[in-house]
Amino acid sequence: MKSAFRNALQNRDAHIGSLRFAVGVLGGVCLFIAVGWYNSAQEITVHTPPDLRAGSTRLWWEIPAPNVYSFGVRMFSQINRWPTNGVEDYRNNLHTYKWYITPQCREILADDYQAKSSKGELAGRERALFEVPGRGFDDSRVIAHSQDSWTINADLQLKEYVKGTEVKASLARWPLRVVRYDVDVNNNPWGLALDCFDGVAREINVTTGQKQ
Template sequence: MKNAFRNALQNRDAHIGSLRFAVGVLGAICLFISVGWYNAAQDITVHIPPDLRAGSTRQWSDIPLPNVYSFGVRIFSQINRWPTDGATDYKNNLHTYKWYLTPQCRGILAKDHETRSRKGELSGRERALFEVPGRGFDDSRVISHSQDSWTINADLQLKEYVKGTEVKSSLARWPLRVVRYDVDINNNPWGLALDCFDGVAREINVTQGAQ
């Protein structure tokens, strides 16, 4: 009788121990899931179209074409903004915006900087690059290659000065390549990168149509 009672107590204790272990495992799993959900909510980037007057329904991972176009023009214009001296400003811009450029594009622009510097085309030179008025974003200016890759055709005006004197002024259509870029959101909140060029720039005439 005593053995039977003792065995019953041991079975009960063993069962209670098993239940405690199961509860501990479930608690750990719930904690892991909660931490994962919390971090995932912080890392999701949602691209909102600039014009919501007509509403917008899309998957969270989709990137609206106006956002792609705006990103490409903004980054390319900033890299080509030399307010004081091209030799210094160009190099500093490549460092400042390195997280917004693919490694391949950084290499191309670094080589361009080196070539221009060797030819004396940077020292003492100021530069500005901006959109041609009235020839901004249009759906036809963005070519989608996939959900992660686009080409934008940006009509930009380039001006260069040396000691306050204008030495260059041109209007050209730049085919800029933009790609989705997996990078730390603290360094690049867009989640996009400029992948340099999808062809050569060609001169345009502002009296022609926007196409």
Template structure:
């Protein structure tokens, strides 16, 4: 009888061990399922422009080239008035709201009102273009006459971008302004809604007065 009792005890112990393993596996599966459910569905990764060589960087780090490309693209779209500045400017402000910080949006709204009240927008078209040789690969001289990068990293979530562009404006197809301007723009991380702003960046307007390089204007 002792042999049978010992066998039954071993069977019960084995069953208890199997139950414990099953419970442990269920807990592990529940944890994996919760982690899978809460994991982000989309993750923005930044790659260097030249993929012929490898690159190792933290996933959250935004390369300066990407910051420059974002800044120039949004700034160019903001200043593109193909038909009538009085309508195009305010339409651009609404369309690009997700790519501007609230403070910058308020500043541009005020700028629009001043230009509209001053008669600088009606029947006026505008466009800006990057100056040849002044793109991201080139370097710009600062006030101290020393070369600085086009994108200056101010911190993990902030950058200063220098754009050298040509600004052209026309009034009823007549050229009224052509200027070469250097814009120092502030850019910050702005990962609020990836659906409407996949870049995760926003322009925080200028951090100093734009510098006019060459100007050709007609009254």
């Protein structure tokens, strides 16, 4: 009788031990899941096209062509906006918009800054770069290489002034490269970055040139 009672107690203790082990394992799994959930992205960026009159259905990670085009033109124009003095404005722009430029592109633009500075093409110079009227976004202007990289062909007008006198004016098609860049959503909510150029800019003729 005592032996049966002792066996029952041992079985009970063994069962309690196995339950404690299971609870410990379950608690560890829950902790692992909680840590993973906490460290996962707290926000996701959903890109919607600018015109929703006809509705839009797409995967959340897809970036519409108008958004890519708008980003590329806007960032490139802002980098090339020198309101007072190219020596300071160009350098400041490279710092201000560093979150929107890939590291490789920053090196290219930094070299361009040094080259222009050594030639005296920055001191006291004002610059503006903007879209040629009537040559804005069109689907054919955005070439998708993958879901993460694109080339946009932007027709832009460049004007430069020194002491109020126009010293340079040109119309050119710029092949700008844009890539997905989900690095820091707090500093770059677009999730895109300018990756400089996919070729050299070429002059265009607004009067006789084709729209695209």
